[in-house]
Amino acid sequence: MRKFSLLILGIIIFSTLLLAKFIWPPYLTNQGETYVTINFKTLDENIQVNLYEENVLINEFRSLKKGLVHLKIKNLKPNTKYNYEVITNDDYYKGFFHTKNNNTAKFKIVVYGDTRYYDKLHRMIIEKIIDENPEFVFNVGDLVENGNEIKYWNNFFNVIKGLNCFYYPVLGNHEKNSKIYYEAFDLPEGGGDYNKQWYSFSYGTYHFIVLDSIIPLNSKLFNKETQWLIEDLKRNKEKYNIVFYHYPFWNNSPYVWRKQNFELEKNWRPIFEKYNVKLVFNGHVHGYERFEKNEIVYITTGAGGAPFDKATKKAYVPNTKKVVYGVLEYVVLELSKDKIKIIVKGVGESASYNIHNVKPVNKVIDYLEIK
Numbered sequence: 001m002r003k004f005s006l007l008i009l010g011i012i013i014f015s016t017l018l019l020a021k022f023i024w025p026p027y028l029t030n031q032g033e034t035y036v037t038i039n040f041k042t043l044d045e046n047i048q049v050n051l052y053e054e055n056v057l058i059n060e061f062r063s064l065k066k067g068l069v070h071l072k073i074k075n076l077k078p079n080t081k082y083n084y085e086v087i088t089n090d091d092y093y094k095g096f097f098h099t100k101n102n103n104t105a106k107f108k109i110v111v112y113g114d115t116r117y118y119d120k121l122h123r124m125i126i127e128k129i130i131d132e133n134p135e136f137v138f139n140v141g142d143l144v145e146n147g148n149e150i151k152y153w154n155n156f157f158n159v160i161k162g163l164n165c166f167y168y169p170v171l172g173n174h175e176k177n178s179k180i181y182y183e184a185f186d187l188p189e190g191g192g193d194y195n196k197q198w199y200s201f202s203y204g205t206y207h208f209i210v211l212d213s214i215i216p217l218n219s220k221l222f223n224k225e226t227q228w229l230i231e232d233l234k235r236n237k238e239k240y241n242i243v244f245y246h247y248p249f250w251n252n253s254p255y256v257w258r259k260q261n262f263e264l265e266k267n268w269r270p271i272f273e274k275y276n277v278k279l280v281f282n283g284h285v286h287g288y289e290r291f292e293k294n295e296i297v298y299i300t301t302g303a304g305g306a307p308f309d310k311a312t313k314k315a316y317v318p319n320t321k322k323v324v325y326g327v328l329e330y331v332v333l334e335l336s337k338d339k340i341k342i343i344v345k346g347v348g349e350s351a352s353y354n355i356h357n358v359k360p361v362n363k364v365i366d367y368l369e370i371k
Contacts, residue, residue: 024068024157026086026093029186031136031166033078033100037186038071041157044088052083070186078102096164098135104204105337108132111244112330113140113283114302115159116174117152118355122159122305124347125330132332134165135203138210140283140301141172141246148178157184171197171212172246172283191228198225200232206335207236211245213282217263226267233275240340241277248282248300250291250317253309258285260317272296278370279340285309287325288344290366297370299342303329310353324365326353340370 024041038049047064049071050057061071076082079101086093101107110129115122129137144152160167168187175181182194190199192212200209209232215222233241249265251258272280273294280298286309289300298319302309308326316323328348334341344366348358 021091022086022088022093023154024184025161026084026095027157027160027163028095028097028166029070029168030072030188031097031100032076033102034076035072035074036076036082036097036099036166038073038084038086038097039069039184039186040086040093041068042066042088042091044090046087046089048087050085050087052085053077053080055083068183072186079104095162097166100203102202102204107204107335108134109136109138109333109335110134110330111138111140111281111299111333112301112304113138113170113246113281114142114172114286114306115139115144115156115304116142116306117145117155118305118307119155119159121328121348121355121358122156124328124360125304126160126163128345128347129330130162130164134332136166136168137163138168138208138244138281139170139304140244140281141170142174142283142302142306143169143172143181145174147175147181150180153180153184168208168210168244170210170244170246170283171214173214175214177212177214192221192225198228200236202236202239204335205239205337207239207241209233209241209243211243211268213245213247213261213264217267222267226271229268230271230275233271233277237276239276241275242279242281243272243277244281246283248284248289248291249298250289250319251285251300252289252312252316252320252323253285253287254311254313255309258309269293269296281331287312287323288327288329288365289320289324290322290368291319292321293319297342297368299331301329301331301344303327307355308350308353322366326350327361327365328358329365338371342366342368342370 026040049061051059187196188201283302291298327346332343
């Protein structure tokens, strides 16, 4: 009887601790010169966030309600490193962030995508990104398998745990324009649903634009988005513009559902060419591809953990410059005032394109400089 009682007590204690853990460990969004947002999700009580500058406690945030927390911290100093800790009754997290430095001559970001549901493979990439220590990260869509199912989001935010940089998402077809997606991310104001279906922000001499390519092209909403894109590019014509959206114009996948997006190309490519877009990032195709047309580089980085597309078409489509399938990868951008350095890094590989047979690797699969 005593052993049975101890077993029941152990189960109760374990269950209580399990419930007290962060459902979504802290992650960072919406970096500004004088503000940032720290996000997390917990059902625990007595939540407290402490903020430190040079190891000196400068602010405490209490009376935070359990659930999904978006703590927007204001009145910060530009180009400053802060440490923070999130404390609850039964959990603890420590991290750091940098406020935006618009006067910087050089900074680093990472782009990857199509992370879906093979969490072990996604984590392989995250661990490498942590080592890169970028300013921020873009995920070009299909973050999760089904955006309407909370279990996938729970897994996703646990996989990206430990990223001490800001996370910017792009809507893919697997997000299904879910309300959970919009609730999860505090983002710069843009347009569409919740004013963040598409959005943009600047950092130094660069301007980053995130679009929703899943919208039906014959809809009023797509026309509204396209007009917003034009106006945004006009306002930032003196900057180097980099664009992100999920569906690529072209691809070399042999799968019949990977159709060329000629209608999307017809609507957006002339705009990109007119308004100083230098670089475009896409996902959807589960591999790495690079295209170049009329002095714009188009990169598909869709091997972030989703099942690999197998092989390629017998003859590459026009504008193709590089194709690598079967390699788990991410893209590093080193941005300066006179050039963009692009390094594509492979962290896992499957010779048979089998996602269950990925072997760790450490190699550069593409390199390019844009001057």
